[in-house]
Amino acid sequence: MxxxxxxxxxxxPHLNNHxxxxxxxxxxxxxxxxxxxxxxxxxxxxxxxxxxxxxxxxxxxxxxxSMTVTWDHNLVAEILSRKFVASIDSSTPELSLDVLITFDNQGISSHDNHISLYHGALH
Structure with a gap:
């Protein structure tokens, strides 16, 4: 990993993070x-x-x-929102997390799937 x-x-354990x-x-x-x-x-x-x-x-x-398939960043963003946005109103979403960690804009070995996760998280 x-x-x-x-x-x-x-x-x-001493940090008590979830x-x-x-x-x-x-x-x-x-x-x-x-x-x-x-x-x-x-x-x-x-x-x-x-x-x-x-x-x-x-x-x-x-x-x-696949190392050569780019995932739809809008779909990635939708999945992340469903998982980590507790409620959405017209002004601001209420997130159920403090930090989101994902790949950077180059992925591991320029892996397109990893790069898609980065762009989906930004979106």
Whole structure:
């Protein structure tokens, strides 16, 4: 997991942070999706997550696992909003999080999916 050092630092027990993972794709092969989800859950627990319920894995075919497929940043933003915006009124949304951590504008190895997450989070 690329973000292991960050996760370990932010889940240190004395900080009393609540950390969640939202994964938009668990792999291209449907036969391995459950295995990859379980691997993510186990890794997250080892790295400090308090509960397996703090990991959400989507299996949405609109998020193809590919280094060359760009995800719709509007759709990424919509998914993030549904997950982390507690209520929306006409003036300001009420967020259910303090910090959102994602990839930067270059992704890992220029991975288009990662870059799409960055742009969706900005949107």
């Amino acid at each position: 690329f973000f292991s050092p960050t996760m370990m630092a932010l889940t240190a 950390f969640e993972i939202l994964c938009l794709c668990s792999g291209e092969d449907p036969a391995l999706r459950e295995t990859r989800r379980e691997e993510l859950l186990k890794s997250a627990t080892i790295l400090g997550l308090k509960s397996p319920n703090d990991v959400t894995v989507l299996n949405d075919d609109r998020f193809a696992d």
